[in-house]
Amino acid sequence: MPDLPQHRPVLSDARYNGMSGSGLGLEALPEGHLLHVLGAIEPPALAAELAKAGLANSSIRKAGFRQWFVAGNAPLSSVSLDALAAALAGKAVVMDQSHGRVRIGVSGRSSRLLLSKGTVVDLDPTVFPEGESAMTMLGHISVQIVRTGDDSFELTVLRSFAESLWDELTHMAASAEKDSVSRLSLP
CATH class of the missing domain: 3.30.70 (Alpha-Beta Plaits)
Structure with missing residues (x-):
């Protein structure tokens, strides 16, 4: 009998272990x-x-x-x-x-700043409260954004775009961190 393909979480490599710092967290959520x-x-x-x-x-x-x-x-x-x-x-x-989509968590006080760099959805809590969701684009990738807490969001993306979205988020996070530092140093 031939071996059947085994499920491997798409964001399971060491480089996807999560990221945190400077008011921002990024994590690959369980593929439940x-x-x-x-x-x-x-x-x-x-x-x-x-x-x-x-x-x-x-x-x-x-x-x-x-x-x-x-x-x-x-x-x-x-x-x-x-x-x-x-x-x-x-x-x-x-x-x-379940086999075709992946979820990524984005959290921290800079999470809205990060996501605002890639989407036109107004993520202000008065407009986009906890539990609210929107199908949108984040950069060039189609995602569903869900607010899961005050400063936390969950992104659902097609499995084949998960690594690209992760890379885009880490790139935007570096930019968001620079913007955050710039605002703190303004007179």
Whole structure:
């Protein structure tokens, strides 16, 4: 029997161990599960169905009209996916995107400054509160940005663009750090 391909997290090399300093943190998040749900179901009803399927710790993020991403750190069992698909039958369709997308965490007091260098989304907390999400471009790469806390965000990107996005974020972080130092030295 031929060897089957083995899953290897895309951001698992030493250079992706995370970055922190100067009010900014960057980390590769666990490649748990990411589901794309499409249909006429509202988030509260979806949350109830997720809880029944054993996915209560997952978060629901708006991904478009009648579309949501359901993300979580734990790997998804086929039993949970089948249970959720059966529960949503007639209301919504669920597609497992876990193999095709990667999540990156950006945190710290300079996180908004960093992300503002690559996107036009207004990340001010009064406009983009915790739990809010937006499908957008970060530089030339399509991402979903989710505010997960006061100074923390999660970026979801297609797996094939994860390393490029990481490199872009580290480049922008160096630039953001310089800007932060420049502002402190102004009279």
